[in-house]
Amino acid sequence: MPNDVDDVSHAELTDPRRFLLRDESVEDYEFRLGQLLADLRPANSLERRQVELIAQADLDIERQRRIISVYLQPAKADGPTKRAVAGWRHETSMRSKHGDDLDGGAGGEADPGPVFGDFGATSAIASAYGANFGMLEFHYRAQSDAERRRRMSIGLLLQLQDWRARRAVPDAQVVEE
């Protein structure tokens, strides 16, 4: 049969560079895939492809979490237009107080980067959530979609392995005494 599911000689995994972003590494992906291959023990190319899809979904879940966390940073509470207008307003008000000899400090506050355990940042995070609601709504949905894809891929892999195991069982024979 052409679709012999026990054939292991034609396994081809997709080049990970096709679906990795700049902040993701090929080595990390291959390590994750290697662990999954060791855990789930695929026996043929169909099962290996299924494990690959599980690894891709895994990666997508983490990616969506990372993106959501970026959109919830306090620095993301303002869009570029709002930042430009706020900078201009700040400089105008400083100039009206101190005159034209104003030096430095007018360029707005530098982004302090992610800080953890800062409980006072909740209101700024809530503002960032409100300002980026559209994007966040999409990424939460993308995360739940990736989780569903992962669940379904695992289910299908288990089904494939079950079919393979049952094929190895010889047909029952009627014994007449």
Place this chain on the structure above:
Amino acid sequence: MDAVGAHFRGLTGRRLEEIGDADWDGATRAALELATREAHLDRAHAHHVSCQATEIDPDTLAMIDQLEDLLYCDDTLSDTKREAIRRAFRVEKFDVAHVVSRKRLALRYLAEAQSKRDRALRVFVALGDPISRNEG
């Protein structure tokens, strides 16, 4: 087409060009269908990932830079500045909506590609598997 051929070769061990008219039985057709769906899934996944990096359009950012220049220009009337700010906000809002819509569309393509591929896989396996054929 190359991607379909590679998946087909992976599934059947044969090149697509080698299949003659007489060889197109149910299993071979199912293999071709699955290979096509696998290639679609790869493309949809790559597209979905490439859309994740999509941020605000560079032209919009350039426009916001120009807005800054306009705001700092003392010769410009304040009404003009106010109108420019209002329009910049509208463009930015439209741009974000456009990015979200692109991402959403890519996610939908991916979900469709995945479900069609899973269906093709079930058919492909069932045609070569007497147990699941009996279950169906």
